Amino acid sequence: MLHRKTDKVAYLYILPITLLSLVFIYYCIGFTLYSSFTDWNGMSPEMNFVGWANYVKLFHDKTFFTAVKNNLIFFAGTVFVQALVGFVLAVILKEKLPGTNLFKTIYFMPIAMATSVITGIFRILLNPTTGDINQFFRAIGWNALAKSWLGDPKLSLFSVICVNIFQWMGFSMIIYYAALMALPEDVYESAKLEGAGFWRTMVSLTFPMVRNTTDLLIILGIVGSLKTFDIVKLLTNGGPGRSSTVLNTYLYEKAFTNFAAGEAATIGICILIIAMLMSVAQIKLGESRR
Amino acid sequence: MKTTLLHKILCYVALILFALIWIAPVATAFDKSMAINGWKNYQYILTYQKINYFQVVGNSMIVAVSSAVIVGLITTLGGYAFSKLHFHGQKAIYLMILACLAVPVASVTMPLFVTIKAFHLIDTHLGLIIPLVAFNAPMMLMMIKNYFDGIPNELLESAQIDGASSFCAYRNIMLPLSGPILANVLVLTFIYTWNDYLIPLLVVRTDPKYTVTLAAQYFMSTVFQSPTDVARIYAAMLLLSTPSIIIYLFSQKYLQTGITAGAIKG
Numbered sequence: 001m002l003h004r005k006t007d008k009v010a011y012l013y014i015l016p017i018t019l020l021s022l023v024f025i026y027y028c029i030g031f032t033l034y035s036s037f038t039d040w041n042g043m044s045p046e047m048n049f050v051g052w053a054n055y056v057k058l059f060h061d062k063t064f065f066t067a068v069k070n071n072l073i074f075f076a077g078t079v080f081v082q083a084l085v086g087f088v089l090a091v092i093l094k095e096k097l098p099g100t101n102l103f104k105t106i107y108f109m110p111i112a113m114a115t116s117v118i119t120g121i122f123r124i125l126l127n128p129t130t131g132d133i134n135q136f137f138r139a140i141g142w143n144a145l146a147k148s149w150l151g152d153p154k155l156s157l158f159s160v161i162c163v164n165i166f167q168w169m170g171f172s173m174i175i176y177y178a179a180l181m182a183l184p185e186d187v188y189e190s191a192k193l194e195g196a197g198f199w200r201t202m203v204s205l206t207f208p209m210v211r212n213t214t215d216l217l218i219i220l221g222i223v224g225s226l227k228t229f230d231i232v233k234l235l236t237n238g239g240p241g242r243s244s245t246v247l248n249t250y251l252y253e254k255a256f257t258n259f260a261a262g263e264a265a266t267i268g269i270c271i272l273i274i275a276m277l278m279s280v281a282q283i284k285l286g287e288s289r290r
Numbered sequence: 291m292k293t294t295l296l297h298k299i300l301c302y303v304a305l306i307l308f309a310l311i312w313i314a315p316v317a318t319a320f321d322k323s324m325a326i327n328g329w330k331n332y333q334y335i336l337t338y339q340k341i342n343y344f345q346v347v348g349n350s351m352i353v354a355v356s357s358a359v360i361v362g363l364i365t366t367l368g369g370y371a372f373s374k375l376h377f378h379g380q381k382a383i384y385l386m387i388l389a390c391l392a393v394p395v396a397s398v399t400m401p402l403f404v405t406i407k408a409f410h411l412i413d414t415h416l417g418l419i420i421p422l423v424a425f426n427a428p429m430m431l432m433m434i435k436n437y438f439d440g441i442p443n444e445l446l447e448s449a450q451i452d453g454a455s456s457f458c459a460y461r462n463i464m465l466p467l468s469g470p471i472l473a474n475v476l477v478l479t480f481i482y483t484w485n486d487y488l489i490p491l492l493v494v495r496t497d498p499k500y501t502v503t504l505a506a507q508y509f510m511s512t513v514f515q516s517p518t519d520v521a522r523i524y525a526a527m528l529l530l531s532t533p534s535i536i537i538y539l540f541s542q543k544y545l546q547t548g549i550t551a552g553a554i555k556g
Binding site: 006007008009010011013014016017018020021023024025026027028029031032035042085088089092095097100103104105106107108109110111112113114115116117118119120121122123124125130132166169171174175178198216220223226227229230234248251252255256261264265267268269271272275276278279280282283 | 297298301302304305308309312313315316318319322363364365367368370371372375376377378380383385386387388389390391392393394395396397398399400401402403404405420421423424425427428431455456457460481484485487488502503504506507509510517520523524526527530531534535537538539542545546547549550553
């Protein structure tokens with residue numbers, strides 16, 4: 001530490017960010033916790049204490065468990081494919097062939113586009129009759145693949161996951177890429193001397209060495225899945241039926257459509273508990289790295 | 291090496307294959323937006339009465355730039371204090387803020403809405419900026435603090451001997467040295483807030499305050515039947531994403547390193 005004595009002025013420097021966290025995050029978390037024990041409708045100031053009733057109701061709610069299941073599928077599908085594609089592309093990009101920066105720019109670009117814009121484009125692309133994806137399948141004679149991507153309960157979540165992968169794959173890629181660039185070169189030199197080929201090096205040398213990065217991407221995948229809202233809301237609005245409902249869209253529906261803010265808060269608490277645990281996991285993982 | 295040429299070809303094949311998948315949606319959107327009436331579709335969106343394109347982009351620009359600047363200011367100040375100064379509760383307060391890293395806005399929507407309303411900020415730019423700053427700042431603080439931890443204390447100690455106040459040290463030493471990480475924070479916050487949908491959904495009530503994300507939702511939800519409608523919606527989506535794509539193209543290095551710095555170090 002620079003100073004032995006306490007710097008009183010330091011409190012002034014941390015005041016803005018601390019105040020914002022307290023007022024807009026911690027207060028809202030406290031409010032959520034409190035209202036989860038009430039029959040609050042979200043509009044009126046009237047809040048009656050109802051004990052654990054909302055939680056009991058939640059744990060008997062089939063839709064809640066459908067949402068949990070969908071969040072898990074969303075997480076697993078997204079993380080697995082994103083990590084796999086991101087890793088392979090990062091390994092190829094690391095070869096630093098001429099022109100690879102252009103490819104990096106392309107893969108990463110959807111992150112700079114708003115989810116609402118991307119879903120707007122995909123809503124039309126995925127339209128069962130006029131959509132370009134089905135028109136493409138029909139044109140090449142694969143009529144069986146021309147499905148109702150967003151309208152079929154068996155496919156809706158799958159389609160949402162695909163669009164999400166489209167938007168965020170660049171994220172996994174760039175993080176793997178950074179991890180690869182930090183790896184020591186001499187390990188590769190000796191692998192080369194022993195005659196290990198590109199694929200062999202990738203599978204048995206590179207992949208184990210970026211294990212920490214994979215762990216990190218899993219944690220961030222859980223966080224991302226918990227934050228998932230706009231892509232589902234705008235693509236399918238959780239439907240058809242409950243086939244693509246996730247925790248956040250269900251919470252939003254309860255709070256703003258059914259005026260059951262108390263019940264919505266119980267879902268919020270479930271999300272917050274996992275989210276806080278993931279923050280801790282991310283911080284711990286970062287510390288073990290140094 | 292004998293495999294070199296084949297290896298290079300395989301690498302390019304993979305790169306091009308994935309690039310085609312990643313370009314196809316946007317390329318199709320552009321192609322279809324021009325298929326009927328050509329640029330007239332773009333003109334139609336640009337002169338659309340209910341949702342004024344330039345106002346929408348202006349709103350998003352005001353919100354994203356202000357959020358980025360405020361986040362940059364409060365996280366460098368905070369990061370400096372947490373990294374280089376000494377005070378009671380330092381670690382506890384830092385961890386308290388960092389614990390908010392993963393808190394999804396969606397999990398506290400109703401209380402957040404009520405809080406914003408209590409401050410009379412519904413349908414104002416400030417009502418968007420303040421919550422966006424609050425929810426984006428923890429991650430940026432972590433990035434800045436990690437970066438500051440890497441700046442040697444000796445640099446500041448020599449300033450202290452010269453009798454500089456801690457604010458002078460912040461302004462004259464820390465800020466000039468934080469150039470690269472500050473650029474990451476500014477670009478990352480800009481993109482994240484520009485693309486945010488939930489907070490505008492809660493706060494914005496009237497058309498003149500629409501952000502880019504709400505305008506995209508508006509155009510998307512208009513009934514589309516004819517190919518002309520489709521062309522116009524595609525044109526709208528492309529126009530609405532143009533500003534952030536341009537900013538991305540000029541600042542992609544910072545966005546990419548920013549995302550890495552925000553994720554990798556704890």
